[in-house]
Amino acid sequence: MADRETATGTLGLVQAFVNTVDLEPGADEFNDPSALGAWLVARGLMAPNQSASEADLKHAIAVREAIRGAIGANSGGSVYPVDIATLNGAASASRLVPRFGPGGKARLEPHADGVEGALGRIVAAVFAAMNEDDWTRLKLCGSPTCRWAFYDQSRNHSSRWCTMASCGNRQKAKRFRERAKATSED
Numbered sequence: 001m002a003d004r005e006t007a008t009g010t011l012g013l014v015q016a017f018v019n020t021v022d023l024e025p026g027a028d029e030f031n032d033p034s035a036l037g038a039w040l041v042a043r044g045l046m047a048p049n050q051s052a053s054e055a056d057l058k059h060a061i062a063v064r065e066a067i068r069g070a071i072g073a074n075s076g077g078s079v080y081p082v083d084i085a086t087l088n089g090a091a092s093a094s095r096l097v098p099r100f101g102p103g104g105k106a107r108l109e110p111h112a113d114g115v116e117g118a119l120g121r122i123v124a125a126v127f128a129a130m131n132e133d134d135w136t137r138l139k140l141c142g143s144p145t146c147r148w149a150f151y152d153q154s155r156n157h158s159s160r161w162c163t164m165a166s167c168g169n170r171q172k173a174k175r176f177r178e179r180a181k182a183t184s185e186d
């Protein structure tokens with residue numbers, strides 16, 4: 001959706017990864033291993049001569065949904081232990097280690113290559129983004145069927161929907177119908 005707010009930089013990468021599936025129509029960009037591989041190569045997370053397997057695809061989707069769970073904490077949700085275990089597992093499997101760059105600034109880089117390493121780079125991006133002030137602006141849409149990760153640009157961090165035009169109004173209409181129903185049943 002063109003009018004959904006997007007973040008830039010590291011946070012933008014995390015947001016783009018989580019939003020590779022649009023749950024409302026159920027369209028998943030990662031619909032087969034080669035699509036996953038192409039996405040990771042296009043973002044420089046994996047070398048072009050490496051590829052993804054069916055097991056990698058399952059793993060990547062699990063990591064994606066675990067990150068969605070972690071973002072949910074920014075919109076008042078609780079993070080499930082299974083999501084935390086998945087993120088810790090991806091960090092361990094990719095063997096993330098601190099690396100100091102030429103400017104002396106450190107970041108986490110994976111020892112593993114292939115999809116495991118690429119997922120490590122995404123976990124490292126989550127780690128870096130969590131240490132930035134605007135991490136809490138990355139939220140999940142309040143519509144339970146949408147759960148799109150959106151960047152809350154409102155001054156007081158109060159946005160609840162990916163777009164007011166779609167999900168916001170739909171949720172409002174739903175509540176209105178429920179209230180009307182409750183009244184008519186009285």
Ligand SMILES: [Zn+2]
Nearest residue numbers: 141146162167
């Ligand atoms: Zn939404």
